[in-house]
Amino acid sequence: MVIMRRELARSAFDGRRLEWLVAIAAGGLALMLWTLLDSAWPWVLALGVLLLAALVGVRRPGAPAAGLVAADVWWLLSVPWWGWCLVVGVVLVAVAAWWALALYRVRLVGRAVAGRSPAQPLVHVPAAGPAEQTAPIPRISARPGLPGWRGRPVRRWHPIAAAAAGVLVLTVGIVGQQLAAAELADRRQAELDQAHQEAFSRIMPHSAASFVQAMIKSIAERQPAVACAILTPPARRDFAAAHGADACEHAVDALSRQVPNGDGVAYENAALLPLPGSATEYGPAGKWLRVDACALSIDPPTAGPTSLGIFQLELTAGGGGGYQATGYTRCL
Numbered sequence: 001m002v003i004m005r006r007e008l009a010r011s012a013f014d015g016r017r018l019e020w021l022v023a024i025a026a027g028g029l030a031l032m033l034w035t036l037l038d039s040a041w042p043w044v045l046a047l048g049v050l051l052l053a054a055l056v057g058v059r060r061p062g063a064p065a066a067g068l069v070a071a072d073v074w075w076l077l078s079v080p081w082w083g084w085c086l087v088v089g090v091v092l093v094a095v096a097a098w099w100a101l102a103l104y105r106v107r108l109v110g111r112a113v114a115g116r117s118p119a120q121p122l123v124h125v126p127a128a129g130p131a132e133q134t135a136p137i138p139r140i141s142a143r144p145g146l147p148g149w150r151g152r153p154v155r156r157w158h159p160i161a162a163a164a165a166g167v168l169v170l171t172v173g174i175v176g177q178q179l180a181a182a183e184l185a186d187r188r189q190a191e192l193d194q195a196h197q198e199a200f201s202r203i204m205p206h207s208a209a210s211f212v213q214a215m216i217k218s219i220a221e222r223q224p225a226v227a228c229a230i231l232t233p234p235a236r237r238d239f240a241a242a243h244g245a246d247a248c249e250h251a252v253d254a255l256s257r258q259v260p261n262g263d264g265v266a267y268e269n270a271a272l273l274p275l276p277g278s279a280t281e282y283g284p285a286g287k288w289l290r291v292d293a294c295a296l297s298i299d300p301p302t303a304g305p306t307s308l309g310i311f312q313l314e315l316t317a318g319g320g321g322g323y324q325a326t327g328y329t330r331c332l
Contacts, residue, residue: 019061025094026068029087033075036083042071082176085169092166099159106154197318204230204322208280208291208313209273211323215293215308216271220264224252235311235325242309242330259304270303271296289313289323294331307331 034040046067053063076087205211211230218227228236228248236248243251259267274296281290293308312327 016061019065023061023065023068025091026065026072029072029090030068030075032087032090033072033079033083036086037075037078039075039078042074045074046071080176080180082173082180085173085176089166089168089170089173092162092169096159096162096166099154099162102154103156103159194318197316198320199318201316201318201320201322204316204320204324205313206321206323208289208323209275211289211291211311211313211325212275212293212296212308213271216274216296216304217268219252219255219305220259220267222253222256222262222264224249224256227252230323231325231328235328238328239309242328255305255308260302263303267298267304270298270300273297287315 030042030046034043046064049067049070050063053066076084079087205214214230215227218224231239231248240246240248240251243254245251245254256262256264275291275293276295276297279292279295281292283289289312291311291313294310296306296308298304298306309331310329311325312329313323314326316322316324
């Protein structure tokens, strides 16, 4: 009877210790996954499991352990392959530390036993009185178990192999995480570039007439930066050279000086419909336009420049439908 009570107490203690170990390990894993994935919803699941256990009357360490394990499963279902590598690597390193600690404790016990003198008995025997003679029941298990658990021996190579495997798997996980982060950054940059191209294309002129109107408006208001923005660098260079300037902005400024008395409003009013319909040549599917702005309809002609040149327009990237001058030819 005494032996059975001892075995039952020891079994209950081992069970509670296992539940605490599972709870601690699951809690550490939950903190790591929470930091890695930045999602707090699995904590709600863990709290729900804990409340359910409290309602049914469970007062064991297994209740928080079950909640944390459920949260870990939720997190792990959304973890990529490199996340699994990080988790497995941490577990292997923890097991290696546990085995190393078990070996250290075995060495300490061996040194203590070796240091005892023969006069010091290892077991205290009562001086007198009857004592119940009990023999321990040996535990024999044919199933393979984890070294270091319930008396199973830990070899020296166990922690070394576990640590090496853990470091290797952790390295693979870290490299995978860095590659995934770089791929995500490239994808976000590509999305930003696409959005920038689309926005740029939308603010560009959408027809030959609007392109000429933008040029006339920038000349009238003396805003050379606006005129040069709708020209590509090669077109700017040719436009500047055709007007004897060293830069596109200087060429536009020279045209602005041709407006009498700087009256840009009168020039804009005189150029309400400056481009004749026959002055535009359309490419296939409207991918390019050729605009002949050598004879603009300016009324009166003395209001400002009546000849700007011949522009080759092409659709800009981004799908916004805008055109930008990619080539320029001076009027003959």
